[in-house]
Amino acid sequence: MKRYEHNSPEAIARIIAMMIVTDAEVHPGEIDILETLNAYDVIGLTKEQFTQVFHDYLADISDEQDEEGNVHLVSTERLNHMLDDVTDPKKRLLTAAILLDVTKSDHELQEIEIAVFQHILKHWHLSLDDIEASIQAL
Known part of the structure; x- marks a missing residue:
C-alpha cells in the first residue's frame, strides 16, 4: 500500500476514499458532498x-486480491494502518466529521458503513459528541 506522511492531506483523503467504497458502490452524492463541504480545501488538496489518491487507493486494494481474484474492500489491518497515519487530534475530528457526512450523503446507511465508522471512532478514541462539539466550536 502506498505510504503517505503522517497527518498529510493524502493520508486523510485515503481514509475518505476508503469510506466511499466501503459499501462497494460510489454514489454521486458521496462525491458531491465533498464539494458542498469544501472538503478538498479543508483537508488541503485539490479535487x-x-x-x-482515490485512484491510488483502488489500485492498492486491487493489488491485495486473493487467489480467487476477490478484493476485500474492508480489512481491519488495512484500516488500522490507514488510521494510524492520522495522529493529530484535530485532523482526526475533522476526518471523522467528513466521514459522517459522506456516509449519510446517499441516504442509505449500510451495516458495513456503520461498522467501519464505529471502528474508526473506537480506534481514535472519539465519540459522536466529540465530533458535534468540534463542529460547534467552529
Whole structure:
C-alpha cells in the first residue's frame, strides 16, 4: 500500500476514499458532498489530487486480491494502518466529521458503513459528541 506522511492531506483523503467504497458502490452524492463541504480545501488538496489518491487507493486494494481474484474492500489491518497515519487530534475530528457526512450523503446507511465508522471512532478514541462539539466550536 502506498505510504503517505503522517497527518498529510493524502493520508486523510485515503481514509475518505476508503469510506466511499466501503459499501462497494460510489454514489454521486458521496462525491458531491465533498464539494458542498469544501472538503478538498479543508483537508488541503485539490479535487484532482483527491481523485489521484482515490485512484491510488483502488489500485492498492486491487493489488491485495486473493487467489480467487476477490478484493476485500474492508480489512481491519488495512484500516488500522490507514488510521494510524492520522495522529493529530484535530485532523482526526475533522476526518471523522467528513466521514459522517459522506456516509449519510446517499441516504442509505449500510451495516458495513456503520461498522467501519464505529471502528474508526473506537480506534481514535472519539465519540459522536466529540465530533458535534468540534463542529460547534467552529
